[in-house]
Amino acid sequence: MKKSLLIITAICLIGICNTAYSQELKFLGVPLGTASTEFNHRLMDKGFSWVTGIDNTTNREYRGELRGDFWKVRDCKIYLKSFYSDNTKKNMPITEVWVILPTVGMQSDEFAKLYLELISDFVNKYGNYSEIRYPSDEQQTIWHLNNGDIYVETTMTFSIRIRYVSSLRLKQIEAANRFKGNGSSDL
Numbered sequence: 001m002k003k004s005l006l007i008i009t010a011i012c013l014i015g016i017c018n019t020a021y022s023q024e025l026k027f028l029g030v031p032l033g034t035a036s037t038e039f040n041h042r043l044m045d046k047g048f049s050w051v052t053g054i055d056n057t058t059n060r061e062y063r064g065e066l067r068g069d070f071w072k073v074r075d076c077k078i079y080l081k082s083f084y085s086d087n088t089k090k091n092m093p094i095t096e097v098w099v100i101l102p103t104v105g106m107q108s109d110e111f112a113k114l115y116l117e118l119i120s121d122f123v124n125k126y127g128n129y130s131e132i133r134y135p136s137d138e139q140q141t142i143w144h145l146n147n148g149d150i151y152v153e154t155t156m157t158f159s160i161r162i163r164y165v166s167s168l169r170l171k172q173i174e175a176a177n178r179f180k181g182n183g184s185s186d187l
Helices: 002-022 036-045 108-126 167-180
Strands: 049-056 061-070 073-083 096-101 131-133 138-145 148-155 160-166
Touching (some): 036 049, 036 061, 108 138, 108 148
Antiparallel strands (some): 061 073, 073 096, 096 160, 131 138, 148 160
């Protein structure tokens, strides 16, 4: 009896852990990994406007563009990205979402206030950020989460970009880097 109870408890714990880790990063309640057509429709149901969709077979990627309000900012550009490894490119899962906040014409103090408020709200939602990087002329504040990464990026030209990157995409990037010899290799 004790052995049966122990086995049932172990199975339940494994199921709970698998459920927690299988949930993909979400953008406005829509999980990354959702098929591109459904992802587009769910954002349009939230008030976003469809702009365009492009299949780039050279880079094996799909890019969709929508416009709408994000966070406290009106008329943001939303880019949806999906990468595929073969010729099956229809309705691929969205693996990255980029949000470009319109900051053209902002004064530096207004821009700084917007950026700091955005970081503060992300800290409140996702906890303390994992790292800050300074590549080239930008600053990246990064949250490494169990189900993907979030980057809040700002540049010297007063632009703010937010990237949601799914765990699937992170695995694709890691595999590509290993293949190119830029990461650790099992060979």
